[in-house]
Amino acid sequence: MIEALQDAWDAVAGWIFETLVQPALFAAGLMEWAEDAFDWIGFVMFGGLQVVVVYLICRPLEAWRPVEPREDGRSIRTDILYTMLTRLGLLPLIAFVVFASVQARISGMVAESGWIPPTLEMLFPVLREWPLLALLVYVVVIDFGEYWRHRFQHMFGWWWALHAIHHAQRQMTFWTDDRNHILDDMIGAVWTGGLALLIGVPPGQFPLIVILLRVAEALSHANVRLSFGRVGEWLVVSPRFHRLHHGVLGSGETGKNYAVIFPVWDWIFRTGDFRRDVFPRTGDPELPEDMATGGWLRQQWAGLRRMGAALVKAR
Amino acid sequence: MRLSRRQALSLLPGLALAPRAAGAQGGTTPAASPAGDLVFVLNSGEANILVLDAATREEKRRIPVLREVHHLVMTPDGSTLLVGDSGANEMLFLNPLTGELIKREPLSNPYHLGFSPDGRFLCITSLRRDQVDIYAWDGSALTLVKRHSLPDMPSHLAFRPDGKVVYVTLQGNNLLAAISLEGNFDHLWSMEIGPEPAGVMWNRGKLLVGIMGSDYIAVADPETQAVERRIVTARGAHALFWNLKGDTIYATSRVDSRITTIDPETLTVTRSLKVPGGPDDISFDPQGRLWVTQRWIAKVAVVDFEAGKVESIRAGRSPHGIFYASAQALRAPATN
Ligand SMILES: [Zn+2]
Ligand SMILES: [Zn+2]
Numbered sequence: 001m002i003e004a005l006q007d008a009w010d011a012v013a014g015w016i017f018e019t020l021v022q023p024a025l026f027a028a029g030l031m032e033w034a035e036d037a038f039d040w041i042g043f044v045m046f047g048g049l050q051v052v053v054v055y056l057i058c059r060p061l062e063a064w065r066p067v068e069p070r071e072d073g074r075s076i077r078t079d080i081l082y083t084m085l086t087r088l089g090l091l092p093l094i095a096f097v098v099f100a101s102v103q104a105r106i107s108g109m110v111a112e113s114g115w116i117p118p119t120l121e122m123l124f125p126v127l128r129e130w131p132l133l134a135l136l137v138y139v140v141v142i143d144f145g146e147y148w149r150h151r152f153q154h155m156f157g158w159w160w161a162l163h164a165i166h167h168a169q170r171q172m173t174f175w176t177d178d179r180n181h182i183l184d185d186m187i188g189a190v191w192t193g194g195l196a197l198l199i200g201v202p203p204g205q206f207p208l209i210v211i212l213l214r215v216a217e218a219l220s221h222a223n224v225r226l227s228f229g230r231v232g233e234w235l236v237v238s239p240r241f242h243r244l245h246h247g248v249l250g251s252g253e254t255g256k257n258y259a260v261i262f263p264v265w266d267w268i269f270r271t272g273d274f275r276r277d278v279f280p281r282t283g284d285p286e287l288p289e290d291m292a293t294g295g296w297l298r299q300q301w302a303g304l305r306r307m308g309a310a311l312v313k314a315r
Numbered sequence: 316m317r318l319s320r321r322q323a324l325s326l327l328p329g330l331a332l333a334p335r336a337a338g339a340q341g342g343t344t345p346a347a348s349p350a351g352d353l354v355f356v357l358n359s360g361e362a363n364i365l366v367l368d369a370a371t372r373e374e375k376r377r378i379p380v381l382r383e384v385h386h387l388v389m390t391p392d393g394s395t396l397l398v399g400d401s402g403a404n405e406m407l408f409l410n411p412l413t414g415e416l417i418k419r420e421p422l423s424n425p426y427h428l429g430f431s432p433d434g435r436f437l438c439i440t441s442l443r444r445d446q447v448d449i450y451a452w453d454g455s456a457l458t459l460v461k462r463h464s465l466p467d468m469p470s471h472l473a474f475r476p477d478g479k480v481v482y483v484t485l486q487g488n489n490l491l492a493a494i495s496l497e498g499n500f501d502h503l504w505s506m507e508i509g510p511e512p513a514g515v516m517w518n519r520g521k522l523l524v525g526i527m528g529s530d531y532i533a534v535a536d537p538e539t540q541a542v543e544r545r546i547v548t549a550r551g552a553h554a555l556f557w558n559l560k561g562d563t564i565y566a567t568s569r570v571d572s573r574i575t576t577i578d579p580e581t582l583t584v585t586r587s588l589k590v591p592g593g594p595d596d597i598s599f600d601p602q603g604r605l606w607v608t609q610r611w612i613a614k615v616a617v618v619d620f621e622a623g624k625v626e627s628i629r630a631g632r633s634p635h636g637i638f639y640a641s642a643q644a645l646r647a648p649a650t651n
Contacts, residue, residue: 029510116422122405
C-alpha cells in the first residue's frame with residue numbers, strides 16, 4: 001500500500017519533470033539547474049500535500065467550534081494567497097535565485113577555513129542509531145531558535161514593522177500561518193541557514209513528521225475554541241495558546257506566548273500565559289488598515305514603508 | 316574462469332580508465348548474475364544506500380546515511396568503497412562484499428569524486444562550493460593537499476593516464492579546466508568546451524566531454540586546447556563510461572533519455588537505446604549488462620544493450636551513484 005503510493009508519487013514527479021520542466025530548462029540553456037529543479041518539483045508536490053492535509057484537519061475543526069464568525073472572506077482569501085506563495089514554492093524559489101550564489105560563496109569560505117560544519121549526530125553519536133530521535137532533537141533546537149527570532153520580531157522596531165503584517169489580521173484562521181512579509185521570510189531563511197551551519201540540516205527522510213509539524217503550526221492559528229487541556233497546553237502550542245499571542249493586547253512589545261511549537265520556552269523565559277479559558281479578539285488597532293485588510297501587494301508595501309520609517313527614527 | 320587480481324580490478328568502474336581486455340564476456344544469452352554479487356545504489360533523495368542482490372534483483376538491505384549520498388568510488392586496492400555524504404560532510408567507508416560500514420570520517424562536502432590512475436590522489440569536485448579538492452591517499456587515510464577555488468560549478472572529472480593531470484568540467488561557465496597533480500598542484504589552463512559541460516573522459520590522447528546544454532560529445536585536444544570534433548548523440552548529453560572490455564564508450568543523455576555507444580577508435584556512434592527516466596550513472600556487471608540509475612523515476616534499470624532490453628527495479632528517491640560489486644572480481648587473489 002505504502003509502496004504503491006510512493007511509486008505513484010515518484011511517477012508523477014518524474015512525469016512533471018521530464019515532460020514539462022526539463023525541456024524548458026534545455027531550451028533556456030539552464031540544464032546545470034536540472035537537479036535543483038527536480039528537487040523543486042518534490043518540494044512543490046509536498047507543499048501541495050501539506051496544504052491539503054492541513055485543510056482537511058483544520059477546516060472541520062473551525063466549522064465545529066469557531067471562536068468568532070467568518071465575516072471577512074476577502075482577508076481570508078489574502079491569507080490563502082500567502083499560503084500558496086509559500087507552500088507551492090514561489091517565494092522559496094525567489095529566495096533560492098537570490099541566495100544561490102551567496103550560499104555557494106559562504107560554503108566555499110567555510111570549507112576554505114578548514115572548519116567542517118558539524119551535525120548533531122556528530123556531536124552526539126548516539127543519535128546516529130536513532131534517526132527519528134535525531135529529527136526530534138533537531139526540531140527542539142530549531143524551535144528554540146524560532147522562539148528567539150519571534151521575540152526579536154517583537155523587540156526591534158524595524159523587525160516589528162514587518163512582523164506586524166502577521167498580527168494585523170483580525171479574521172484569523174489556519175491560513176494565517178504563512179502571512180508574513182517576504183523580507184521577514186528571507187531573514188527567517190538566513191536565520192535557519194545560520195543555525196544549520198552550527199548543527200547541520202535536519203534529516204529529511206521523515207515526511208510524516210514534517211506534515212505533523214505543519215499541521216501543528218497551522219492549527220495554532222485556527223479559528224477554533226480549543227485548548228489541549230491541563231497537560232497538553234504545556235506540551236504543544238494550541239489554538240488557545242497562540243490566539244492569545246495574536247490578541248489585541250498581546251501584540252507589539254509586551255507580548256506573551258511566543259513559542260511556535262513547544263510552549264516550554266515561554267515557561268522557561270517567563271513569557272507564557274497558560275490560562276485555558278481566554279480567547280481574545282485578534283489584530284492590532286494601532287496598525288494601518290492597509291496591513292489588516294489590504295491585498296497582498298498593499299500589505300507588503302506597507303510593511304516596507306513602516307520598516308523604513310522605523311529605521312530612520314532609530315538613527 | 317578465474318581472473319587475476321589485476322584483471323579483476325579492471326572490472327571496477329573507477330579503475331576502468333585504461334582500457335584492457337578482461338575476458339569476462341559470456342556467450343550470446345546473458346546469464347543470471349553470479350550469486351553473492353551486490354549492487355550499491357545511492358538514493359540521494361531519501362538518505363539511504365540500497366543494496367541489491369544482483370542475482371535475484373531483490374533488496375538485500377538499506378544502509379541508512381545521515382543526509383545525501385551522490386557518488387561513490389572504489390579504493391585503488393579494491394578493498395573499500397568510499398561513499399560521499401555531501402549534506403552531512405562525511406565520507407563513509409564500506410566493505411563492498413558485505414555492505415558493512417567500516418568507518419566514517421568528517422570531510423568537507425564530498426560530492427563527485429575519483430582516484431587518479433596511480434592511486435595516489437582522490438579528487439573531489441564541489442558543484443555548490445565552486446571548489447576542487449585534492450586529497451593524498453596513503454592506502455588508508457585521506458589528507459587534503461590542495462583546495463582550488465574554481466568557478467563556476469565544477470562538475471565531473473577525468474585523469475590523464477599517467478596520473479599527472481586531472482581535468483574538470485565547469486558547468487556554469489562552459490569551461491574545461493586542467494589541474495596538475497604534481498608540484499604545487501597548479502591550475503594549468505581552462506578552455507571553452509561547450510554549453511553546460513558534464514561528463515569527461517580520456518580517450519587516446521583526447522578528451523571527450525558530454526555537452527549537456529546541447530546534443531553532442533565534444534572532442535578536445537589537451538595539447539592545443541581546441542575542440543576538434545563533435546559527436547552528435549542525443550539532447551542533454553551527460554556522462555561517459557567505458558565498458559569492461561574497454562572497447563566501447565557509453566554516453567547517457569538526460570533530456571532524450573538515451574544511452575548511446577561510441578566506437579573509441581573512429582569516434583562514431585554505433586548504437587542508441589531509449590532508457591527512460593533520465594539515465595544518470597552506469598555500472599557494468601561481468602556479463603556486460605549495464606546497471607543504470609533512472610534519476611527521475613526512482614528506479615534502477617538493468618540494460619542488455621545488445622538485445623535492446625531494459626528492465627527496471629524499484630530503488631528509492633533520486634537514485635544517483637551506482638556500483639556493481641562483483642564478488643569474484645573483488646575476491647580474486649593477487650597473482651600479478
Ligand atoms: Zn508575533
Ligand atoms: Zn501567529
